[in-house]
Amino acid sequence: QVQLVQSGAEVKKPGASVRVSCKALGHTSTNFYLHWIRQAPGQGLEWMGIITPSGGSTSYAQRFEGRLTLTTDTAASTVYMDLTRLTSEDTAVYYCATVPYGVLIAAMDVWGQGTSVTVSS
């Protein structure tokens, strides 16, 4: 059973940076894309970016360009999300989710449990 396990909740001050990790358990290969999505309190889902764990290729939503960095540690089956220059508007639950390669499913089939990030002075 494939599972994504994320790091624990974070509380940060405005202007700080946060790193959230997402570890893939049970994957026998890296044949998937790893997306990051966030959900502000009482709000909907917002796509942030994507990384290809096998090669490290990334693409980010325009609104996060320059603040968001996704990296991968293939040996540890872990992807990291770094978000800098935090403001209160970054307070949200952050999720990672996989999309398998190919066209068979082509949807976000496995989700992490979510990581709460609170930005407050």
Added chain:
Amino acid sequence: EIALTQTPLSSPVTLGQPASISCRSSQSLAHSDGNTYLSWLQQRPGQPPRLLIYKISNRFSGVPDRFSGSGAGTDFTLKISRVEPEDVGLYYCMQLTQFPPTFGQGTKLEIK
């Protein structure tokens, strides 16, 4: 960027009765490869989203057959044939046809 508009935003339903959620796209979600990458997610209170339906009408593993998806082009529908208590939560449509991926605003399903 493709915009997805869901209606209704809130749906009070009687247990055992059907429910329907619409998702309209600002442009066709038909991909040049012949597939349409429209999926539906369920988010129960306090839980991460869960995949229900992919490529318009395919139920994901473990999803009860009371859930069904239909549609084409720009208009899509999620139907629940008989609402159960565990169906309470938020429902989102999302598209992966065109970059960047986008989500509908979400529809809150609640019991009357």
